[in-house]
Amino acid sequence: MAKVTIKEIAQRAGVSKTAVSFALNDPSRLSETTLQRILSIAEELGYTPDPIARSMTTKRIGCIGLLVPQPIPDVIRNPFFSEFLEGIGEVCREAGLSLMLVPPLKGSMRRAVNDAAVDGFLTLGLETFRGTMMILEQRGVPYVMVDSDPTPDIPCVNIDDQGGARAAMAHVLQAGHRRIAILGIRSGKQGRYKEYAGTLRRRMEGYLAALNEAGLSMHSRDVHLVECDAHVSGGREGFQQLWRLKRQPTAIVAMSDIIAIGAMEAAREFDIRVPDDVSIVGYDDIPAARWTQPRLTTVHQPIREKGKLAAELLVKLVGGETDNNHYVLPTNLVKRESVRIWAEETTAG
């Protein structure tokens, strides 16, 4: 248990620390006899180099960090996150890297960024990204931002949030629904959607664009926005809140599949049938969207590819290459069975 160091081996072998280091990392630089003597002593003592001390000089720690805006339990509860990790994991496997989940430490993003022993950061869905960007710049390691507001000279990976949201809302409107509830993702803005940033802002813009085309807006009598935590319970609570309304919605448009699934669970408990009594649309197209009954109509985004692309980008940056491109991956509506078609409107265009 008492750590064996390179120094101890050097002393026992009667050589310098350098010789021991060469024996382990660049054996050709030593004579055969010296090499063998050092190696056998290292073996005998069960020597393991300290990874931290090693990376002092190599400037590489073999790990990338994923900076998340909330504590780990909160983000992992959304299956979206798992699939995103899967994409990152593919790159890690190929590049021989580990992955660190870096949540705010005691609420502080600065401490999180400064303390993480990683070669670079991926950021996911940072809302207050300005401050965090400055911290990352100070830290001096490369980083790639995912699901934030695109920023010049910073590599970013995003999806067409707005187009997907617009398609989702247009779909329920075309199906004849006019009493619409949006189950948003909790933002800290208490529903003041005009202050939204990043993914939330773009999705909201998409919803609004489709509503406007149908002559509706957020001020319409039967259009509501309720913010939910992005997990099953959040969706349940959101649904319960909606069902306390005097005029209940006929269609629920959720900003996240997991929220939609929570809403479906709550509906089942209330004996409210989907889609007969209420229609539901999600966002993300996580695998579980195909497991529900009925299967969930939702906006597909290439989650895994997004993670993979971002991680590949970061690995390049860590390797010294430069790539400040902004990537925007496509989204598309996947029509399944959770939306009831009341009336097929004539489609303009």
Place this chain on the structure above:
Amino acid sequence: MAKVTIKEIAQRAGVSKTAVSFALNDPSRLSETTLQRILSIAEELGYTPDPIARSMTTKRIGCIGLLVPQPIPDVIRNPFFSEFLEGIGEVCREAGLSLMLVPPLKGSMRRAVNDAAVDGFLTLGLETFRGTMMILEQRGVPYVMVDSDPTPDIPCVNIDDQGGARAAMAHVLQAGHRRIAILGIRSGKQGRYKEYAGTLRRRMEGYLAALNEAGLSMHSRDVHLVECDAHVSGGREGFQQLWRLKRQPTAIVAMSDIIAIGAMEAAREFDIRVPDDVSIVGYDDIPAARWTQPRLTTVHQPIREKGKLAAELLVKLVGGETDNNHYVLPTNLVKRESVRIWAEETTAG
């Protein structure tokens, strides 16, 4: 971008590195004037201490590692893993730690363990745990083993795998089923279940015990074992393989919910109804087991609590405490609607 070091600040302030370090970590040891001079220079230069260099002396890096036996994409595809992470994450939040996912690096567990800059390891479901244990011992950091074979003097967290498996199998047998297929988790043993270790061995023992009570065994004509990868596709493939049998099973007992869900997906595509045409039982009781149609009968295990307990244990060990206890958490069968009751046998006892 050119990293600012403590040395540079010391030079500009005309003091030693020690003074700078004190200014940042133990301000009371400096005079007010010196303190302010150093602090303002550090601020001006945007100094950020290198976390690696810092942990050289502190011997703490603020991160625990989760050692997994497969590449990240393979483990994250099982929602079981997410829930386990959730439990660990709770401890990380409270203790202010990050979490590193440490897969085998280029296939080598040794490199993975030796290169990871963490204060301690959690291991999950290691099959060949002997070799890995030796590597961990050499590495000299504390570790806690989850879902392995209990080993004296090593802190271990497990569940009652055998009891749960036995209950699952007994349930389908009591329901009258006699043509049974087990969808196991791929082991590298090609179905040679007698060579199983850890979780796999214990679950298999549970299945066998229940089979034996019903006068069946793995040699019975209509009892089959098929190994699957632990994700949806694995379950699908397992089901397809079973349905090529001349005498198809009436009940499928899966070692993992995600495999059971994959089997249900494949059944739906074949227009085979669950539970009318085939019954399915899972293991784990992941949240998605309640989303399927029909909802999945399965063995509940306290996944999140398991992760939390293991992480708490590790945090204690990292903090210098000693606890070599072995913990075994309970399992219980959750009867939902995926098993068809053919004939209610008289229950003995």
Place this chain on the structure above:
DNA sequence: TTGTACGCGTTATCAC
């Protein structure tokens, strides 16, 4: 072929 010195932040130890 092998040794010396340096980099990085913290802290035990020592000097005034």
Place this chain on the structure above:
DNA sequence: GTGATAACGCGTACAA
């Protein structure tokens, strides 16, 4: 009270 010196651990450019 105030602050400097040296050591920790490894890899590597450079010197010998």
